[in-house]
Amino acid sequence: MPNHALSDLLARLDFAWRREPAKPGPLDNIQWRANACDAGSILFFQRFDDGRTDAEIIERYLVDSACAVLVTNRMIEGVERLPGKGIYVTxxxxxxxxxxxxxxxxxxxxTDGTVFLGVTGTNGKTTTVKYLEAILSAHGRPVLSVGTLGLSLAGEPLVNTGFTSPPLIELRRLLHAHRDRYAVVAMEVSSHALDQGRAHGIPLLNAAWTNFTQDHLDYHGGEAAYFAAKARILDMIADGGRLYTTSSDVAERLRENGQPRVPVEALPAATLGAEALAAKPFLALAHNRRNYALAVALADGILGPGAREDWRHLSAVDGRFECRVVGNRTLVVDFAHTPDALETILSAIRDAFPRARVATLFGCGGDRDRFKRPLMGEAVARHSDHTIVTSDNPRFEDPERIIADILTGMPEAGREVVIERPLAIARLLDFLAERPEDEPWVALVAGKGHERYLDAKGHKSPYSDQDEIERNLIRLGWV
Structure with missing residues (x-):
């Protein structure tokens, strides 16, 4: 980067409002985190309507930042508390x-030597991207994947970003840092990312949209705005590309909203034979066969269509229908955390284990869409013989209040409340131990999946559903 390049660009661009730095100095880096700045930093701070005042934002993030220049997406009242800093408002x-x-x-x-592929949707983004990564890697294509499970190269984890879709500066930094190691980028693109421009300028060869159900209404404000945010993935697809979806509802709604700028192709779930289902039991689930169909379609855009047996290259995805079988007890850990995801996985369990009874342990995250809580309770109650409602990343909310919201969607019979999640898993295993040994049960532990922490009161403490299950299996002498 040439000397003065950032200063020159700052001077050339048109801003809605600006205040020049009191003592202009060399600018040599850009940041999206206030605490990562130094005296040569331009801090890009995107302000949202999140209920916090400008005064709170300045106090928490900006007043102690070492940045020389602050760029924001709208005026922040109180910038006089940031003396000497350059302030620019887009x-x-x-x-x-x-x-x-x-x-x-x-x-x-x-953008010339790299192929970019994107996946959006309420559920299934991670699984679709990981299937795609596995298929392309098996055919010798170096793939960098970006998503909920972090950054991976050919399936090997590199870094956990903490985001489904990292902020644009962080995404570009990561892509640049590993630029000599990949030829394909497969990325999850969340509705937040599409709304906030986190993937701006990434030209997608093709994209996939898994499904659309209720989620994130706390952020988007309504279902229509949520759908509109998702639909912005169409703008990322390069001319000649297309959007694949396994949801006929998504395809129909996009057409009802006007002629999409690229073709939208609706795909059926993949049809697989007995050999594939025996070797890859997770593909017995209908939603995973839909995710697989999307992954194959995206892979075809690079490898060309052909009679490949791509299923041979797949593995179960971390925290997605992870199974542990102990006698007549099947324990399933899954990331399902929306009404539709719970409905889907519990329906799949009922279909796959027709003789078994079902116990479900779940909760709902705090500081997120409250409207989905009773709907999650309804979905679980509809398909479960016994339910334990517990905590799941309460963040800054009272876990008891979250649980109370969930319970409004559930009948009183057949449910328990155990607020602390480790104790809830212990109770679940004790419940299974109390049942007759010859009585088959499937126990779904939903919500955390791949996550290895509990988020409460601003602190993420180490935690794993898988570890808690293992601990209790040992306690009961089942392993």
Missing amino acids: HPGDWAAVVGRFCDCVYPLD
């Missing part, structure tokens, strides 16, 4: 493009 709608210009300067993107 025009409405310009935020992502402005951040992208600076990323181009610091972290150039190779």
